[in-house]
Amino acid sequence: MSVNTFLWFDSEAEQAATRYVELVANSRITDIARHPDGSAFIVSIELDGQSITLMNGGPGHPLTDAASIQVVVDSQEEVDRLWDALTEGGTPGNCGWLTDRYGLSWQVAPAGLPELMMGDDPAKTAAVGTVLRTMSKLDIKVLRDAYDGA
The missing domain is CATH 3.10.180.10 (2,3-Dihydroxybiphenyl 1,2-Dioxygenase, domain 1)
Known part of the structure; x- marks a missing residue:
């Protein structure tokens, strides 16, 4: 079992992930699932050991x-x-x-x-x-x- 925080972004998940791992020590992007056009769909990061997933899901859930x-x-x-x-x-x-x-x-x-x-x-x-x-x-x-x- 694992527990992970999952956050829904409109379209800025990859930009946000990059910013967050730059600011928080001991952090990294662990995976990016991309759409066929190359844009990010799901970005997985670790912020100082905490797993967080960011998704570009559109404006439906701010x-x-x-x-x-x-x-x-x-x-x-x-x-x-x-x-x-x-x-x-x-x-x-x-x-x-x-x-x-x-x-x-x-x-x-x-x-x-x-x-x-x-x-x-x-x-x-x-x-x-x-x-x-x-x-x-x-x-x-x-x-x-x-x-x-x-």
Whole structure:
């Protein structure tokens, strides 16, 4: 058995796949099934070990923010790099979410966020939640300061 995320694009699956594997470390395109005219139909990728299939299926099923890809990174520099690249031609959202130029929703989150959101002190985690809801791109220092009461 295997589990795979499957995403329906109008016609940009190959372009999106190329962009995604450029941005996410340890990623690659694993296969492309093409139509007789040479255009991509199904593109299989691995994003840091996660299998994702992108299909050019036409406009019948647009992507929505009801599903997103979460990328957890170790530094503010990586948050900034991915955020800037993914919002290029896309739309920033709230709480670390964004929609890229292809219509796919992402959340770019720092690795320490779960610890700050689920700590033992309810007042500290509430403070982080309050600050988080005011952000678009996440700022690790501001979230940590909220947790620490700074």
